[in-house]
Amino acid sequence: MATTGLRAALAREIRYLGGQPWDLAMLLWFPVASLVLLLWIFSSGIPTGLPIAIVDQDHSSGSRELIRRLASMRGLAVTAQPPSLEAARSAVRSGAVYGIVHIPADWDRDRLRNVSPPVVLYDNAQFSLVAGTLGGDVRASVASMAFERLVASEARFGGGFAQAAMRLNGVQADLRTLFNPSLSYEAYFAGMLLPVALHLFCVIAAVSALGREFRDRSVDAWLASAGGSLPRALIGKLAPLGLVYLLLSVGLVVTFAGWRGWPPAGSLVLWVVAIAVLMIVSVTIAIMLVGLTLNLRRALSLTGFYVATGLAFSGFSYPRAAMGEVAQWWGGLLPYTHYLPVQQGQWLGGASAGTWAHGMVPLLAFMAVPLLVGLPLLARAVRQPARWGAR
């Protein structure tokens, strides 16, 4: 009897999806298309050829050498050499270039005497990542010329250029980035955004599946198909989409680790378990949101507020340690905030199983707490037809 009820509820859900192309599309095709789109957006890895303007008011062999070095940087493309800063500023405002390199008059002559005004990069800081790339590349070009001059002047103490360079580099900072050392945008953005997109899609799908029974006042037919048992009705309803999202999440891991070629530094199995738990958490959160609202539209609005904004609070770009207290506290209430370090640890960092287990504790709590909130509310509401049908 128990399995018959479950199987009947399952069959009812699958029959419904078969007859409703919109719902099936929302469950399956739309998420898949979005994930492919996101992967495509970030596919180029590292930005190259960012257009800049150069205002050369020096017109010396030194300034031409600097322009040559700037043009040879992978991240930059010198697309304009306007005569004045004013003309260059307009090019920035119109979006034609992201920055201006200004080489002042007599720069080359004066720098030999250590009195030259600096080369200035004006970068458009409304484009934060771009500005960072420009700053790094232009700084490196200017520094390479300055260093050569320093070596030439140091060489007077003897030992030739090689020893002079060694003396000047006596104390250095050896800067190394571990895990994703090239800082590929694809590994960074796609790696962090695709799981949260899948998490969001899964909540939307589960909220929709559950919420539409209340919207359509079909709760009794749904319960009846499962022999009147709410747990069996829930499992029958949520199992198809749960399975779809478990498969999609495994597909995501396979895409990153296999097809895109970033094998996990930690454990593939532990990563898969973590993302599978995130999908189950998505379903339990949907149960809570529908239980709290008994209204499909409101449950979806709450999904927007609670899940869709989660990325900003998760610390994926702006670090959590830098946030104010309220933002840190709210971020702690979101499952994705806890999933992210677990994934990055297993995928890129190669964190230990102990670290993984420690990180999984809050995620497991997110499996339990929403159920404790949502199930009693649903159990009460399914016996109160007067509360169905709210839109």
Place this chain on the structure above:
Amino acid sequence: MTLWQALVATVGSALRDRGLVIMFVAAVPIYSFFYPLPYATQSVRNVPLVVVDLDASPMSRDIVSRLSAVASVRVGGRASAIDEASGALAGGQIAGIVVVPENFSRDAARGTPTAVTVFGTGAYPVQDKAVLGSVGAVLQGVAGEVTAARLARQGTPAAALLQSARAGPAFIDQPLYNLARGYGSYVVAAVSILIVQQVMLMAIAALVGTWLEGRTGTLFGPQAVGLSTLFGAIAGFALFVFLALLYFIGFAFWFQDYPRGGNLAGAVAFAALTALTVASLGIALGAWFADRERAFQVLLATSVPFLFMGGIVIPREAMPVPINALAMLVPTTPGIFGFVKLNQMGATWSEIRPEFLNMTTLLLLYGGAAWWAVRVRRREANE
């Protein structure tokens, strides 16, 4: 219906819908306080790193105390060996390890090449940049002092040392518009436009879907619907979008002290154009979905791709050509660029020409789509 009647009827319908009036009136202000919360502190700070000081000299302690004075990082602990801290770096509890090698100060004094090694984590690129950048800057200062001391020993005249010490920097990286390089100033300027679009599209499409379900409202009631009715409905919905945009441009940016007010008149004019475009798209989507809740399901999931396709976070130069072409169909693409240029960068009207043309094209496209979708749905309803 005349245009004016349709406008009044549309505004009234939006305000009377008890479920959707919150979306039309209150959701944007709520999001305007909620969404920027993580970025309110503006600059990256307190990124935790661990120091492994194998030298234990006055010079190495000096490096640590200088690091402690840098706002972007926080010396979160000491370790006696790299292995002790590497687990925390892999697990993401810390973002960097700074290793001062044995005999560092002795080698520095003798001129034997030596280096402080810094390990950052590419799993969190923003934190990685903060760690490498701040340690690099501190080390540059130390290296400069060491070099000056050596030059003095080698007999360089004091006057020459003083002159080079006083020489200004060879290079200045000067930010434009977002003068403090605020993280919030960059993110919120862009996301605010996305919030307005998504919230308003959901609200408009949901209301139009509700009209269609009930065979009622400005566009799907029993009365004849001509172009003047459609224009009235577009104008009525556009009013809410326009007010939401003005709220951000005029109040939210000011209240939260983000860069603003570059070309106010231009921004207001562009807001009117954007509002009409979003309203037209909302009507088209609502007539297509034919359902009160569908818009929420579809649009919730599109926010993330829309933001990244827009070209503010990831530059257009780094995206495939078809993605950039597709992005031009979304009002936020010219919208975010246009508003950032006008509000934050102070662009003139001629400097936002590409965005103006793109948005105008979308208005014609989605206005036509709305007209077509409404006519198809009305014909279906009458059959």
